[in-house]
Amino acid sequence: MKVVVIGGTGLIGSKVVARLGEHGHEAVAAAPNTGVNTLTGEGLADVLQGAQVVVDVSNSPSFEDDAVMEFFRTSTTNLLKAEADAGVTHHVALSVVGTDRLQGSGYFRAKQAQEDLIKTSGNPYSIVHATQFFEFAKGLADGMTDGDTVRLPAAKIQPMVSDDVAAAVGRTSVGAPVGGVVEVAGPETFELEEFIRMGLAAKNDPRKVLTDPQATYWGAALQEDTLLPGPDAHIAETKFADWLAQQK
Incomplete structure (x- = not known):
């Protein structure tokens, strides 16, 4: 199966390409540095020739509200049209x-716009929601x-390692389109403050970490469970402490 991975040279994309290749698929990394630009459409038609699946793990180079909205709207529109023309399934x-x-965050408004374009495109699709x-x-x-001082909202978080994210994306890409959302998450739930404190301590980062009722998450107010997956999420295996120990 030919799978084109948009953003295939990045953190998640490179891992998806490697995993699919290990399982005998023709996985093609597509990114501006490989001559494929979803914003301009450059290289899309060529790279999608013969592809059955397109995986989009690309991200905006700017997180400024207008720029990130423009990125996801334009790149997703161009990509979906090129896929339809190429017969991607x-x-x-x-x-x-x-x-x-x-949706109080410009970044997540842009991600929602991306998802809405996919859902209304008529193209068979699966959306993987990761923590x-x-x-x-x-x-x-x-x-x-x-x-x-790191000032964090009061909320819980269920983070996961990028390797497990890539595994979930790869697994979804070779399955049938679900026409909806698949959730994946890590095996442990932390207070956001605890997660950040552990991460910084592992890097000997001296910043203070505290919960601030006025703090937002990239501009969005959080409830305790805003960042948590639903009950049907696929739960990955890698624990945060085990991963931190491997980084030393």
């Missing part, structure tokens, strides 16, 4: 658990740092 997109509950990645603990902290 399964579109798989990676998105985020809780996207529909995080936050272990690897992004520092990035989350950086986005919520005030001076030397």
